[in-house]
Amino acid sequence: MTRHEIFVGNSSDMSDVGTGSINLIVTSPPYPMISMWDEVFCEQEPEVGEALLAGDGMEAFRKMHRILDRTWKECDRVLAGNGFVCINIGDATRTMRDEFRLYPNHARIIQTFTDMGYSVLPDIHWRKPSNAPNKFMGSGMYPAGAYVTYEHEYILVFRKGGKRQFNGEKRNRRQESAYFWEERNEWFSDLWDIRGTSQALAGTHSGRERNASYPLEIPYRLVNMYSIKGDTVLDPFTGLGTTGLACMIADRNSIGYDIDTEIVHAALSNMDREISTLNNAIEGRIKRHLAFLEGLSDAERSKCYRNIPHAFDVKTKQETAIKIERLRQIEKTENGFICRYEHGTAIY
Ligand SMILES: C[S@@+](CC[C@H](N)C(=O)[O-])C[C@H]1O[C@@H](n2cnc3c(N)ncnc32)[C@H](O)[C@@H]1O
Numbered sequence: 001m002t003r004h005e006i007f008v009g010n011s012s013d014m015s016d017v018g019t020g021s022i023n024l025i026v027t028s029p030p031y032p033m034i035s036m037w038d039e040v041f042c043e044q045e046p047e048v049g050e051a052l053l054a055g056d057g058m059e060a061f062r063k064m065h066r067i068l069d070r071t072w073k074e075c076d077r078v079l080a081g082n083g084f085v086c087i088n089i090g091d092a093t094r095t096m097r098d099e100f101r102l103y104p105n106h107a108r109i110i111q112t113f114t115d116m117g118y119s120v121l122p123d124i125h126w127r128k129p130s131n132a133p134n135k136f137m138g139s140g141m142y143p144a145g146a147y148v149t150y151e152h153e154y155i156l157v158f159r160k161g162g163k164r165q166f167n168g169e170k171r172n173r174r175q176e177s178a179y180f181w182e183e184r185n186e187w188f189s190d191l192w193d194i195r196g197t198s199q200a201l202a203g204t205h206s207g208r209e210r211n212a213s214y215p216l217e218i219p220y221r222l223v224n225m226y227s228i229k230g231d232t233v234l235d236p237f238t239g240l241g242t243t244g245l246a247c248m249i250a251d252r253n254s255i256g257y258d259i260d261t262e263i264v265h266a267a268l269s270n271m272d273r274e275i276s277t278l279n280n281a282i283e284g285r286i287k288r289h290l291a292f293l294e295g296l297s298d299a300e301r302s303k304c305y306r307n308i309p310h311a312f313d314v315k316t317k318q319e320t321a322i323k324i325e326r327l328r329q330i331e332k333t334e335n336g337f338i339c340r341y342e343h344g345t346a347i348y
Contacts, residue, residue, distance in 0.1 A: 002230075004244045004271065005336040006256040008264045010044070011236035012070035014257055017078045022255070023231035025075050025085040026222045026243045028214055032064035033057065033092035033103035036212070040259070041067055057096035061103045065112075071236050072112050078234060082164035084226040085113065088126065088214055090153035093137075100137075100147065106154040113158045124155040124189075126218065128196045155192070155222070170228065176323040177228040177251075181315035182292045187221045194218065197242075213239055216281070219246035227252055241267030248339050249281045251325060271337060279326045286310070286324055 007016055030037035041064045042049040048067070051060035075085060092103040110120055130151050138146030166174045179187065197215040219242055223233055229251040235243035238256030240263070247254035248271065258264050293301070293313055304313035309323040325341040 001341070002247065002251060002253045002339045003333075003336065004248060004254045004256075004339065005333070006238055006241060006244065006258065006264050006267055007335065008259070008261050009257055010071075010259050011257040012067075012074055014074050014078055014234075014236065017234065017255060019077055020080045021232060022075075022078045022234045023080055023083050024223065024227040024233045024252075025079060025083070025087075025236065026219045026226075026233055026246075027086070027235045027237050028088035028212070028239070029068050029071070029237045030212075031090050031092055032068070032105055032108075033061050033094050034090070035094070037064075044259075055097040057094060057099070057101065057103065060096075061108075065105075065108050068109070069112055072109075072116070075234070075236060076116050076160070079160050081161045083160050085118070085156075085158040085160070086222045086226060087156045087158075088153060088218060089156060091150065093147070093150060106156060109156060113156075118158040118160055119162075121157040121159055122190060123157055124192055125152045126155055126192045126194060127152045128194065155218070157226075166228070172321075173230055174228045175318075175321035176309075177224070178318055178322050179224055180289050180292070180319055180322065182289070183224070187225055192218075192221075213242050216242055216246055219243040220250060223247055223250045223252055238267055239263060240270045242270075244271050244336075245273070245278075248327070248330075248337065249278050251339075251341060268336070272332070273330075275327050275330055278330075282324060282326055286312075289314075 005016075007014075030040050032041065038048070038052060042052070044067050045063060048060055048063045051063055079085065087109060089105050089109055091105050093100065094103065095101075106123070114120055128151060130149065135149045135151075136146065137149065140146065194215055194217050197213050219235075223243075223246050227233060230253070232253040232255065233243060233247050235241075235254070235256045238244065238258045241256055244254040244256050244267070256267065258267065290312065293304075296304070301313065304315060305317050305320050306312075307314045307320050307322055309321070314320060314322070325343060327339055328342045329340040331338040331340075
């Protein structure tokens with residue numbers, strides 16, 4: 001059984017979340033100096049608005065990050081020792097007082113986590129190609145006044161302390177939560193080529209026209225990479241609840257926070273999916289694995305191991321206990337969902 005809850009509130013104070021109770025944080029904050037988020041920062045700290053009005057980009061950038069720092073500090077309180085933090089963030093480019101420049105959000109966040117004593121681990125470049133015909137900025141074909149077009153964002157990875165140890169029952173759960181060899185090869189590469197998701201916000205949200213959601217694939221990979229089944233994953237900037245959805249299909253508990261009441265309502269309806277839709281996503285993982293097996297030569301196949309719960313081949317011994325369970329029931333609660341799974345039933 002997994003539980004999924006979303007709270008309305010500023011994640012600089014997550015008093016509903018116990019100290020050290022979270023195993024993994026997967027999130028994407030509002031991006032400082034990207035204009036669609038100006039208002040969200042100004043509402044939290046009027047001095048941001050003053051800096052923007054004065055055209056002082058660097059001062060606005062500093063003040064916006066100080067707002068995010070409050071949430072990062074609270075994340076540090078709730079995260080268990082040896083837990084991971086994965087943050088999707090893009091740098092911003094903007095012209096202020098006739099100066100075009102880059103605002104390096106990813107570097108500023110790395111600094112915060114370094115100062116909090118976290119291990120900074122290799123990050124991922126999420127490449128999301130732009131189709132815009134006029135994506136190149138500056139002086140066209142004449143040197144030297146054109147600017148490189150940004151088509152990537154970062155997924156920063158931090159760890160609180162040393163390697164996590166898995167004893168007793170957690171050791172079995174870790175083996176069931178293993179990923180396939182071919183998933184490892186793709187997920188642990190530093191370049192993810194994943195198309196962005198639809199930016200149209202469903203319903204009629206008064207303040208914002210775009211939801212800035214990441215595609216489900218992003219939190220789904222991260223949750224599988226850095227947590228085990230039954231863990232609790234927090235998203236302190238939950239938006240439409242994509243991290244929570246990923247947790248529902250990955251058999252992890254989730255907690256979300258968002259400052260915007262309307263967005264929380266939209267998140268709850270976004271997560272309220274048909275069980276068959278979520279089971280299709282769960283089964284998709286198996287189907288991709290079976291397609292991978294089809295592509296192996298006979299010689300490669302003969303060296304495979306047998307996965308016990310599903311009775312199919314796998315490349316390595318570490319994959320023999322992987323168990324992927326379908327959802328049996330989704331129950332709505334006051335602020336989220338409880339998911340029950342078909343334990344003990346192999347899909348294939
Ligand atoms: C980039 S969006 C997150 C999108 C999300 N990953 C998704 O897939 O839908 C950032 C969210 O953070 C929320 N937010 C901004 N400041 C906040 C704060 N201090 N506490 C909680 N939520 C905040 C915004 O309302 C917005 O929904």
